[in-house]
Amino acid sequence: MKYKKLVIDNPQDLLFGLAPKPVKTPRGLEIGGGQVYSELNFTLPTMSINENTIKEVNRHYAEIAEGALQRALDLESKGVVLEFETLLEMTKTPQIGIDIVKIMNDICEKYYQKHGLACEIRLTPNDLREFERPALQRTSKLLEPMFELFDKGSLAGGDLLSIESTGGKEVSDSALMMCDIKGMFFAMIVLGVRDMQFIWKKIVEVAEKNGKIAGGDSACGFANTAMVLAEKKFIPRVFATMVRVISVVRSIVAVEEGAIGPEKDCGYEGPFLKAITGIPISMEGKTAACAHLSPIGNIASACTDLWSNESVQNIKLLSGMAPTAYMEQLEYDVRLMNVALREGKASASLLKRLLEQSDIYTDPQALVLSTENVIRISKKLIQGDTYIENAKNGALEALDIIEEALASGQMKLPEMETAYLPLLRADIESIPANESEFVEMMLPVLDQSHFILSEYGL
Amino acid sequence: MSDLLLKLAEAVEFGKVDKNAPYPPQLKGQDGASELTQQALEEGALPSAILQDALIPAMDKVGQKFSENKIFVPQMLLAAKAMGAAMFHLKPFFQSGDIKSKGTFIMGTVKGDLHDIGKNLVTMMIEGSGWTVIDLGVDVPSTKFIETIKANPGAVVGMSALLTTTMTSMQDIVADVRKEFPDIKIIIGGAPITHDFCKQIHADFYSPDPQGAVKYLKELAA
Ligand code: B1M
Numbered sequence: 001m002k003y004k005k006l007v008i009d010n011p012q013d014l015l016f017g018l019a020p021k022p023v024k025t026p027r028g029l030e031i032g033g034g035q036v037y038s039e040l041n042f043t044l045p046t047m048s049i050n051e052n053t054i055k056e057v058n059r060h061y062a063e064i065a066e067g068a069l070q071r072a073l074d075l076e077s078k079g080v081v082l083e084f085e086t087l088l089e090m091t092k093t094p095q096i097g098i099d100i101v102k103i104m105n106d107i108c109e110k111y112y113q114k115h116g117l118a119c120e121i122r123l124t125p126n127d128l129r130e131f132e133r134p135a136l137q138r139t140s141k142l143l144e145p146m147f148e149l150f151d152k153g154s155l156a157g158g159d160l161l162s163i164e165s166t167g168g169k170e171v172s173d174s175a176l177m178m179c180d181i182k183g184m185f186f187a188m189i190v191l192g193v194r195d196m197q198f199i200w201k202k203i204v205e206v207a208e209k210n211g212k213i214a215g216g217d218s219a220c221g222f223a224n225t226a227m228v229l230a231e232k233k234f235i236p237r238v239f240a241t242m243v244r245v246i247s248v249v250r251s252i253v254a255v256e257e258g259a260i261g262p263e264k265d266c267g268y269e270g271p272f273l274k275a276i277t278g279i280p281i282s283m284e285g286k287t288a289a290c291a292h293l294s295p296i297g298n299i300a301s302a303c304t305d306l307w308s309n310e311s312v313q314n315i316k317l318l319s320g321m322a323p324t325a326y327m328e329q330l331e332y333d334v335r336l337m338n339v340a341l342r343e344g345k346a347s348a349s350l351l352k353r354l355l356e357q358s359d360i361y362t363d364p365q366a367l368v369l370s371t372e373n374v375i376r377i378s379k380k381l382i383q384g385d386t387y388i389e390n391a392k393n394g395a396l397e398a399l400d401i402i403e404e405a406l407a408s409g410q411m412k413l414p415e416m417e418t419a420y421l422p423l424l425r426a427d428i429e430s431i432p433a434n435e436s437e438f439v440e441m442m443l444p445v446l447d448q449s450h451f452i453l454s455e456y457g458l
Numbered sequence: 459m460s461d462l463l464l465k466l467a468e469a470v471e472f473g474k475v476d477k478n479a480p481y482p483p484q485l486k487g488q489d490g491a492s493e494l495t496q497q498a499l500e501e502g503a504l505p506s507a508i509l510q511d512a513l514i515p516a517m518d519k520v521g522q523k524f525s526e527n528k529i530f531v532p533q534m535l536l537a538a539k540a541m542g543a544a545m546f547h548l549k550p551f552f553q554s555g556d557i558k559s560k561g562t563f564i565m566g567t568v569k570g571d572l573h574d575i576g577k578n579l580v581t582m583m584i585e586g587s588g589w590t591v592i593d594l595g596v597d598v599p600s601t602k603f604i605e606t607i608k609a610n611p612g613a614v615v616g617m618s619a620l621l622t623t624t625m626t627s628m629q630d631i632v633a634d635v636r637k638e639f640p641d642i643k644i645i646i647g648g649a650p651i652t653h654d655f656c657k658q659i660h661a662d663f664y665s666p667d668p669q670g671a672v673k674y675l676k677e678l679a680a
Binding site (some may be wrong): 042043045046047048049087088089130131173177178179184225229232235236313367416 | 527528529530531532535570572574575578579597621622623625626627629630655
């Protein structure tokens with residue numbers, strides 16, 4: 001890993017709305033520059049996307065943007081990011097995605113010109129490569145439409161570029177279900193890191209060519225999936241916590257390759273990335289309950305720069321369309337954080353403390369997100385000569401933190417959960433720091449029909 | 459039930475696949491489901507008794523513990539693996555007709571959709587309840603469902619969808635399948651699916667969880 005020193009090493013300086021390396025956008029947002037903005041994420045209601053429905057698809061996105069921005073304006077918002085996470089058809093046929101960006105960008109421009117509302121679009125094409133199994137991460141033909149969408153979609157107004165890339169997912173899918181932490185290391189820290197290096201070089205190239213912003217990449221298919229499964233009580237929370245911590249080492253590669261933030265919302269690895277690299281981040285918590293449940297509703301916002309809701313369908317609620325309603329919820333949360341920031345460090349620190357304390361000991365995934373623990377773990381995440389060693393050190397520190405919280409009686413976990421702690425420690429300790437040694441160790445125990453090593457440069 | 463079948467049931471319940479398997483620690487070094495099934499057959503136990511008295515009740519217990527949040531998925535997967543190791547020895551008796559499967563269940567995540575974690579859990583639990591499962595994977599078009607039903611007359615079909623934009627794909631597939639097999643039973647599930655949607659697309663049953671699907675199939679087989 002490139003980073004040897006934390007950019008933020010004092011937990012008090014890890015605060016919402018303030019990032020050492022803020023990102024300025026064309027319409028005037030300064031993300032991480034002293035205030036928090038809403039990032040609205042939305043999706044279609046039940047419908048298919050084809051030639052016959054395309055007009056209706058476009059109408060939905062226009063309605064979403066118009067409704068949300070009008071509400072933001074009415075609430076005297078200081079600025080908004082609209083995240084357009086594409087669905088399969090919109091990436092496979094990039095023109096569909098590009099047209100939607102254009103439609104929403106025209107609406108953003110109208111609100112900017114007419115009312116001075118600063119709003120930008122984050123364009124997040126879905127990773128089509130997962131449609132092929134075993135995945136052809138580097139040679140797939142599907143990379144063409146993906147990058148056409150990155151390129152032309154960014155020119156059409158998708159100013160912030162992101163992705164939830166899926167390198168290593170073909171291994172992590174079963175490793176997650178078996179709570180196989182070594183499998184997760186292999187998936188994320190060997191395959192994932194290598195794929196991130198590959199894909200982010202290309203995304204940064206597009207961003208630089210078009211004068212756009214390379215945002216970031218969340219480990220959604222890995223760490224978020226783990227959290228959702230733990231919330232359903234399918235896998236232990238302590239296991240999901242380990243997955244989250246090691247996902248930092250995978251997601252930071254985007255920054256090493258030139259991404260500058262804001263990191264993506266479903267990457268709860270964001271706080272660690274902010275501490276290590278100084279980039280601004282986006283987070284989602286209680287406001288994402290429309291898409292999935294989580295144990296980190298409040299604490300997730302403790303040091304965020306954009307506050308998001310994951311996807312909400314464009315359906316009618318009693319108050320109005322759902323994305324408009326979610327815009328309002330985000331805006332009120334953001335208002336509170338911004339008034340605290342304006343009042344000064346004491347108020348902001350108090351609000352942060354309350355956001356943290358309300359969740360911290362209710363779940364190990366919340367525990368590791370308190371800014372104090374983020375700094376403690378981040379220090380370990382940069383200690384090591386290889387990505388694997390970094391991830392090991394971070395995970396072991398997180399295990400220490402969980403065990404300390406249990407020993408002090410501040411956190412309680414059932415025996416079903418605590419039984420996993422020594423197993424996880426032993427497994428993590430047994431992982432060699434050297435990549436080739438680790439690959440050699442894992443190949444005999446993995447189903448090699450699921451992945452192609454050469455597609456990861458191995 | 460003989461001691462041997464009791465031991466076999468325990469091996470399956472706790473996920474002891476074979477003698478070499480390191481899991482679970484409390485059964486380390488002991489025979490697993492594979493050896494115990496072989497021994498039971500050698501001692502003259504009826505294959506159908508092995509299935510009905512040991513394997514299926516063991517998996518029932520596992521399903522029950524899972525429903526009550528007393529175990530996590532890995533324990534359930536290991537139990538399913540142990541059951542699979544036992545079934546390997548029983549396979550010839552299915553072919554000869556000595557034991558009958560409860561039926562065939564064809565399952566897939568619908569066209570355009572790659573979410574498969576929920577689907578995998580459903581197939582695992584249905585398999586554990588004594589059905590022969592054909593897992594078609596993800597991104598499955600109508601043609602593949604239809605082709606597989608043709609090859610497995612009398613099968614029940616299961617579909618999973620996680621995206622609002624693939625719910626319509628589910629609707630199309632149900633319609634296509636119904637056109638060819640008007641009486642076939644179709645079960646659907648996935649986060650955005652509801653009872654109302656099930657009615658609307660003329661599927662037979664919606665379950666929010668795998669346990670509901672297992673229960674429905676049990677009633678069908680009864
Ligand atoms: C036959 O009978 C039955 C009976 C019961 C049945 C059944 C069948 N099938 C299921 N059940 C039931 O039993 C299971 C066990 O209890 C349950 O199954 P579930 O599958 O519901 O539950 C699983 C055990 C755990 N749940 C899950 O695994 C899904 C969790 C969430 C967070 C999720 C995940 C994990 C993923 N995703 Co996706 N993902 C989301 C999900 C949020 C949510 N609310 O579901 C959702 C569904 N995804 C979404 C999106 C947008 C996407 N995802 C995508 C990709 C992924 C990952 C790869 C990252 C990962 C999937 C990993 C995998 N191998 O499946 C992309 C699409 C890929 C594709 N074409 O399918 C992508 C488009 C993102 C992108 N831009 O890349 C959203 C949907 C938006 C919409 N329009 O509907 C979403 C709500 C999250 C969000 N962003 O808000 C029950 O439903």
